Amino acid sequence: xxxxxxxxxxxxxxxxxxxxxxxxxxxxxxxxxxxxxxxxxxxxxxxxxxxxxxxxxxxxxxxxxxxxxxxxxxxxxxxxxxxxxxxxxxxxxxxxxxxxxxxxxxxxxxxxxxxxxxxxxxxxxxxxxxxxxxxxxxxxxxxxxxxxxxxxxxxxxxxxxxxxxxxxxxxxxxxxxxxxxxxxxxxxxxxxxxxxxxxxxxxxxxxxxxxxxxxxxxxxxxxxxxxxxxxxxxxxxxxxxxxxxxxxxxxxxxxxxxxxxxxxxxxxxxxxxxxxxxxxxxxxxxxxxxxxxxxxxxxxxxxxxxxxxxxxxxxxxxxxxxxxxxxxxxxxxxxxxxxxxxxxxxxxxxxxxx
Amino acid sequence: xxxxxxxxxxxxxxxxxxxxxxxxxxxxxxxxxxxxxxxxxxxxxxxxxxxxxxxxxxxxxxxxxxxxxxxxxxxxxxxxxxxxxxxxxxxxxxxxxxxxxxxxxxxxxxxxxxxxxxxxxxxxxxxxxxxxxxxxxxxxxxxxxxxxxxxxxxxxxxxxxxxxxxxxxxxxxxxxxxxxxxxxxxxxxxxxxxxxxxxxxxxxxxxxxxxxxxxxxxxxxxxxxxxxxxxxxxxxxxxxxxxxxxxxxxxxxxxxxxxxxxxxxxxxxxxxxxxxxxxxxxxxxxxxxxxxxxxxxxxxxxxxxxxxxxxxxxxxxxxxxxxxxxxxxxxxxxxxxxxxxxxxxxxxxxxxxxxxxxxxxxxxxxxxxxxxxxxxxxxxxxxxxxxxxxxxxxxxxxxxxxxxxxxxxxxxxxxxxxxxxxxxxxxxxxxxxxxxxxxxxxxxxxxxxxxxxxxxxxxxxxxxxxxxxxxxxxxxxxxxxxxxxxxxxxxxxxxxxxxxxxxxxxxxxxxxxxxxxxxxxxxxxxxxxxxxxxxxxxxxxxxxxxxxxxxxxxxxxxxxxxxxxxxxxxxxxxxxxxxxxxxxxxxxxxxxxxxxxxxxxxxxxxxxxxxxxxxxxxxxxxx
Numbered sequence: 001x002x003x004x005x006x007x008x009x010x011x012x013x014x015x016x017x018x019x020x021x022x023x024x025x026x027x028x029x030x031x032x033x034x035x036x037x038x039x040x041x042x043x044x045x046x047x048x049x050x051x052x053x054x055x056x057x058x059x060x061x062x063x064x065x066x067x068x069x070x071x072x073x074x075x076x077x078x079x080x081x082x083x084x085x086x087x088x089x090x091x092x093x094x095x096x097x098x099x100x101x102x103x104x105x106x107x108x109x110x111x112x113x114x115x116x117x118x119x120x121x122x123x124x125x126x127x128x129x130x131x132x133x134x135x136x137x138x139x140x141x142x143x144x145x146x147x148x149x150x151x152x153x154x155x156x157x158x159x160x161x162x163x164x165x166x167x168x169x170x171x172x173x174x175x176x177x178x179x180x181x182x183x184x185x186x187x188x189x190x191x192x193x194x195x196x197x198x199x200x201x202x203x204x205x206x207x208x209x210x211x212x213x214x215x216x217x218x219x220x221x222x223x224x225x226x227x228x229x230x231x232x233x234x235x236x237x238x239x240x241x242x243x244x245x246x247x248x249x250x251x252x253x254x255x256x257x258x259x260x261x262x263x264x265x266x267x268x269x270x271x272x273x274x275x276x277x278x279x280x281x282x283x284x285x286x287x288x289x290x291x292x293x294x295x296x297x298x299x300x301x302x303x304x305x306x307x308x309x310x311x312x313x314x315x316x317x318x319x320x321x322x323x324x325x326x327x328x329x330x331x332x333x334x335x336x337x338x339x340x341x342x343x344x345x346x347x348x349x350x351x352x353x354x
Numbered sequence: 355x356x357x358x359x360x361x362x363x364x365x366x367x368x369x370x371x372x373x374x375x376x377x378x379x380x381x382x383x384x385x386x387x388x389x390x391x392x393x394x395x396x397x398x399x400x401x402x403x404x405x406x407x408x409x410x411x412x413x414x415x416x417x418x419x420x421x422x423x424x425x426x427x428x429x430x431x432x433x434x435x436x437x438x439x440x441x442x443x444x445x446x447x448x449x450x451x452x453x454x455x456x457x458x459x460x461x462x463x464x465x466x467x468x469x470x471x472x473x474x475x476x477x478x479x480x481x482x483x484x485x486x487x488x489x490x491x492x493x494x495x496x497x498x499x500x501x502x503x504x505x506x507x508x509x510x511x512x513x514x515x516x517x518x519x520x521x522x523x524x525x526x527x528x529x530x531x532x533x534x535x536x537x538x539x540x541x542x543x544x545x546x547x548x549x550x551x552x553x554x555x556x557x558x559x560x561x562x563x564x565x566x567x568x569x570x571x572x573x574x575x576x577x578x579x580x581x582x583x584x585x586x587x588x589x590x591x592x593x594x595x596x597x598x599x600x601x602x603x604x605x606x607x608x609x610x611x612x613x614x615x616x617x618x619x620x621x622x623x624x625x626x627x628x629x630x631x632x633x634x635x636x637x638x639x640x641x642x643x644x645x646x647x648x649x650x651x652x653x654x655x656x657x658x659x660x661x662x663x664x665x666x667x668x669x670x671x672x673x674x675x676x677x678x679x680x681x682x683x684x685x686x687x688x689x690x691x692x693x694x695x696x697x698x699x700x701x702x703x704x705x706x707x708x709x710x711x712x713x714x715x716x717x718x719x720x721x722x723x724x725x726x727x728x729x730x731x732x733x734x735x736x737x738x739x740x741x742x743x744x745x746x747x748x749x750x751x752x753x754x755x756x757x758x759x760x761x762x763x764x765x766x767x768x769x770x771x772x773x774x775x776x777x778x779x780x781x782x783x784x785x786x787x788x789x790x791x792x793x794x795x796x797x798x799x800x801x802x803x804x805x806x807x808x809x810x811x812x813x814x815x816x817x818x819x820x821x822x823x824x825x826x827x828x829x830x831x832x833x834x835x836x837x838x839x840x841x842x843x844x845x846x847x848x849x850x851x852x853x854x855x856x857x858x859x860x861x862x863x864x865x866x867x868x869x870x871x872x873x874x875x876x877x878x879x880x881x882x883x884x885x886x887x888x889x890x891x892x893x894x895x896x897x898x899x900x901x902x903x904x905x906x907x908x909x910x911x912x913x914x915x916x917x918x919x920x921x922x923x924x925x926x927x928x929x930x931x932x933x934x935x936x937x938x939x940x941x942x943x944x945x946x947x948x949x950x951x952x953x954x955x956x957x958x959x960x961x962x963x964x965x966x967x968x969x970x971x972x973x974x975x976x977x
Contacts, residue, residue, distance in 0.1 A: 022815030024802025026733040037729035044727050048720045055687065055716050062694045063709065066630075067701065074631035074698040076893050079689075084639050087688045088681060095677040098727065102677075103670045105729040110666040160590040168501035168589050171596055173661060173736065177802050181732020184661045186597060187501060188590025191663035208736035208804040209661075210495050212502060213422045216807035329422035 213330025252349025458541025618755025714750025739799025787829025936964025
């Protein structure tokens with residue numbers, strides 16, 4: 001038992017340490033909503049450690065003190081009502097004490113929302129994230145940008161059907177630990193999550209609700225920027241797609257709009273040829289169609305792609321275009337029958353979309 | 355009945371008393387208990403191998419041992435196996451063997467239903483596992499959240515829906531059986547407050563099953579309709595709601611965790627007093643705490659849904675109820691420590707497992723309380739922190755408690771003692787391995803590692819603890835192998851146990867080991883709690899004095915101690931084949947739903963045939 005106690009102390013110490021090398025650690029809050037949860041945790045954990053030491057301590061003491069020795073006799077008492085009542089009341093009081101700030105924080109985080117909060121719509125797909133900014137008329141995918149110091153309400157909309165294959169969309173959850181706890185994305189429901197980032201930086205998270213084959217590959221990257229930088233980003237996102245240069249990128253633009261046979265597919269509407277443009281829009285704005293796959297207007301500005309799973313570089317893009325479901329199981333983007341040259345041209349085109 | 359005996363040979367009761375056929379047709383609660391536990395232990399090994407595969411895949415980042423498809427099947431089946439095919443049947447198996455003995459009865463109230471429950475359990479488990487060979491096992495998680503569970507292609511989740519419905523029938527009938535047995539068949543003088551704590555916990559568990567199984571049956575039935583017949587119970591596009599599944603599932607699922615833990619709590623409530631050489635501390639409090647947990651367990655289900663968006667009022671209500679269910683649990687922990695306090699502690703293997711239960715449950719219980727802090731639960735949920743919590747209570751708690759029972763009652767069942775030395779090796783290896791495997795998962799979760807992920811990237815700070823956890827998992831596996839070695843060695847060369855190897859307190863130790871077919875030569879008349887102990891010892895007025903061994907005449911039983919029943923002899927329930935027949939029809943119906951509806955009718959007819967034979971067979975073996 002002593003070993004277990006020591007082990008647990010080591011775990012405790014490690015757990016409470018800071019976490020530069022653990023980007024999704026819950027111990028590094030960076031905004032008021034994650035901080036208030038963290039305060040509750042510290043109080044509760046502190047009490048839990050004290051209770052643990054006292055109760056395990058009593059157990060270990062009993063094991064040592066009352067172990068069988070020659071001549072030892074067991075005392076035959078059946079109970080002690082006074083001790084029972086005390087040991088029942090104390091935990092109840094402690095819990096009542098914890099209950100008050102807990103309920104208070106629940107209402108603070110999930111209660112009324114301020115009128116002047118910035119609103120962003122979050123829509124989860126298998127296995128990527130769509131972000132729509134209604135007031136800014138911006139739509140983007142997989143990388144969330146927010147201004148620092150601003151109270152933001154994420155409107156987490158559960159789409160009912162997946163536009164790729166018409167099947168029911170599944171439950172996901174949105175989680176950036178440094179900014180807030182999680183909220184599930186439930187088809188047919190809209191949930192709300194308040195977040196706020198104190199400092200500029202890159203914040204990581206991922207979907208936590210098991211959603212299928214690439215649940216592990218449905219990550220989240222959020223960039224918090226100073227208000228000025230954020231406004232600049234909004235302007236960039238609102239501008240039309242870059243004029244395409246000639247050469248490989250130009251060839252890629254043509255390939256983008258051309259139909260190709262499908263090599264492998266999860267789409268079930270019977271078609272056997274698609275163009276990239278069948279699912280992906282390369283124009284800005286909330287009205288841009290089609291809305292089946294991520295909007296790629298400013299794709300080259302993103303640091304990652306495919307549910308923030310892969311770094312946005314040539315090698316990864318080529319592997320993805322060759323066989324999406326091969327590199328990310330369960331991906332709903334079909335593998336089109338493209339030659340290596342065509343893939344090179346497409347990659348050049350995508351990388352020109354700044 | 356003369357007319358029944360005159361009917362055709364089809365309905366004669368089987369007569370085999372030895373050999374494999376006697377096991378197939380048995381209705382003896384002891385044999386059924388052994389079959390339950392043996393089957394559950396085999397599934398424990400299978401579920402453990404699934405866990406080892408999972409841990410091997412997760413030992414390093416970007417693991418390539420299992421594909422995502424295989425991983426999702428393995429973690430789903432690991433959960434389903436451990437819950438429905440290991441912990442529940444081990445509990446039921448031990449309850450089956452020991453409950454009639456502990457209340458002074460000769461068998462359960464409905465012996466053929468008892469047999470039927472076992473065979474249905476076996477059929478359900480085999481049906482579920484056949485999915486691996488028929489296109490793929492269930493892969494939507496043991497919790498089967500819709501719409502993922504309604505949408506997943508293939509037959510895996512349909513096997514899930516049908517397999518669990520079949521298993522549910524076994525549990526529900528077992529619950530009825532135990533409630534009636536405990537309420538109606540106690541020996542004369544055994545009032546409810548003189549029953550061993552294990553029997554009380556069995557009773558509460560049975561009531562929980564009685565009300566919880568129908569809820570999951572409804573949920574699974576609706577899931578089956580969504581998958582197979584295009585219903586829309588959980589599909590918002592068709593007017594349904596995914597949250598409905600969660601409410602139904604957790605309304606069952608939370609009482610389910612108490613169904614898993616209460617029998618183990620009951621076991622250690624009888625093991626600790628025996629090896630502390632003193633009575634349980636606060637019997638009434640422990641009993642009422644168990645009943646309170648049974649009631650309050652119905653009021654906490656949405657603590658599994660804190661991130662679903664039920665709103666601050668619902669979340670607050672369930673936060674409060676979740677906090678307060680810790681109170682009766684705390685009572686039990688304090689009383690177990692109180693039982694050992696000022697005792698004379700003997701650290702035999704059953705006692706080690708019981709103490710391990712208490713130590714691990716303190717940790718699992720505390721992490722459970724942290725889950726009630728809703729704003730922070732939003733960080734903890736769906737991470738490895740939760741995986742750590744429930745393994746501490748279900749493995750560190752339930753499994754350790756069940757092993758305490760296995761080592762404690764093994765001599766009663768088989769007449770031989772398991773080796774103490776090997777047993778201690780099993781315990782320590784399992785204890786250390788368990789803490790190495792699951793302790794670090796608290797950290798992994800709080801460092802942001804989600805659960806149900808087939809891999810994780812490098813650079814997240816998760817590498818070290820994942821490797822440590824994998825090492826721990828393999829230590830657990832080694833310890834289980836050592837347990838099986840102990841069992842086999844004992845079968846060959848174990849020490850004879852005798853009727854009462856532990857100097858026990860309860861009635862089962864008053865009969866020879868292995869327990870004879872009729873349990874007791876004469877039904878005892880019970881005069882006190884721990885009646886058997888009081889026949890061996892007399893406690894002096896000063897409660898701190900030691901008990902004194904009374905004269906031999908007392909140990910043998912006072913003259914008016916037994917229920918004399920001259921002339922009629924001992925009536926035992928007769929063997930029967932019909933429960934097996936009826937059980938065989940159920941997986942056939944299941945395959946019918948998946949493959950071809952005429953099989954549903956065929957299977958249904960087999961079930962009906964079984965029930966007919968059951969109803970029409972004579973009540974006794976022909977003489």
